[in-house]
Amino acid sequence: MILLPRGNPVKENVNPGKVNLPDALDKLRQGKFTGYLRFDFSEGTGIFIFQAGRLISSLFETGRENLIAYDAIARTFHEALKGDGRLDIYRLSPELAFSIHALLHGEMLHRGQDLQLIDIRSLLTRMRDEQRSGCLRIYSQNHIALIFYRDGKPLGFFHDGSTDIETTADTSMSVAREAGAKVDVLITRGDVEKSLADLMETANIAGLWNKSVGERQRQREEQENAASRTLEMREGERRQKTLALFQKTAQQHLGKIGVSLVDKEFDRLKLNGVSLGEAQLTGFYDNLTKAAKLVAGPSKIELMLDEMKKGARSLLKGP
Amino acid sequence: MEQFHLVLAVFWLIAGGVAFYFSIGNARVWTSIAVGFFLILLGEIIPGALPILPGLDNPYILAMGHIIGTIAILVMSHGFQEYYVFTRTLDFEGSKLFVYLSVAGVIIASLVFLLINPAPGPEVRRVIRIVENTNWVFLSLINIDLIRKIYLNVKDTPISKGFIAFMVVFACIFLWKGSQLYIDVYDLENKKDLINYTISYFTNLGGNLLASISVGATFIYLAKLLR
Known part of the structure; x- marks a missing residue:
């Protein structure tokens, strides 16, 4: 399960199986969209992150494996064509969009630490002292809050419903105080922002889509044949x-x-x-x-x- | 003796009536068999079973009686062949009307044949009778074997025992017609003092009586089996 703040919803609860995804992605590109697309399937979750119309990141996470870039796009297309998924699109600020990328692709320093057993303030101090860049993800049963860091300095706070990084830690801290709240610490190394390519430019999105459509068609035919044989x-x-x-x-x-x-x-x-x-x-x-x-x-x-x-x-x- | 012939006529009337009625109310494949047995009635009564009937001395009527007798055994043999083919292939075809019309057509054609030729004298009628009885004798034997095969094919059906009855019928007919053939071939009518004649004569009468009874009884039994 990928825990992400919901941001400002553009479209929610859309069946991706009924959408021509290359066309939809192209429209987002044309519209200089910044934000992310979240695909939820029974097989896993796919995330496409856009920054000013550039598809800078894609991830497909299942319980067993994480796919990135073209593999993630292809797998997302594949699952979408099954017709039983859900697509949500959230708008974010450009900076936050990149931070989401960092969050998804960063190195996990600590995972699921119980906030009743850990001193959050000393953790924040350590982030500052060690000049870490990355993200603290604080989550409870019902809420999630993110604290983004760059070179040990907090960039801001992000929580459910916010569209941009906020400067106050109230909401994040209130999540931390909820019963059973946990924290993940993710860090990024070096300046990867500049190295991010536009996946829509480097990948043949239409080709990936058509391949998935072909596979799906083949699968459907096989299923139909099997059903017919039965x-x-x-x-x-x-x-x-x-x-x-x-x-x-x-x-x-x-x-x-x-x-x-x-x-x-x-x-x-x-x-x-x-x-x-x-x-x-x-x-x-x-x-x-x-x-x-x-x-x-x-x-x-x-x-x-x-x-x-x-x-x-x-x-x-x-x- | 006239009374005996009268009894025979009554039995054949019953047998023929039952057979004809049976042909109407049952499956097409029974039509040829039943019509064949019905024709015995016509063939038997016309030539001599009822001496009181008018036209007994008419050579055409007498000859026609033998011809109808011949047609009778041919038609019923054809019927049993059809039944045997059915038991082997489960296929049968044709219609009852076609059978009735065909038999009527053959009888009419035979009558026309007789009428366009000189009147059949006693010698001609004797030859026709020999032809008739020869057919009866050999086709009775063939039919007994054919019916045995039919019985083996249908022995676990409701109708099967009816075919045993038909074997008895043809055994009686064999005695009846065989003895008459023997009398004709050896011209025993002119050697009545011979024991051969006496035996043949009584065999003929007995066979005739038993045949008439067994035909009637068999069709009544079949009707009961096919209820």
């Missing part, structure tokens, strides 16, 4: 069971030749892709009656057909 197998099973029932009933009433008559008339059933149902058996019953008249009387045939219809009804009433 359906065919089930249908075959239903036919076999029905035939076996008819053969047994015919054997009881007409003997060996009755079984042969059932086999013959069952073979002649023309289903044309329709699954076997009572309606399709009407012709079978008629033909069997006609043929059975040569070896048995109407009362015996009627008795046999009644048993067959009763058995078939219970066999075929399923989907």
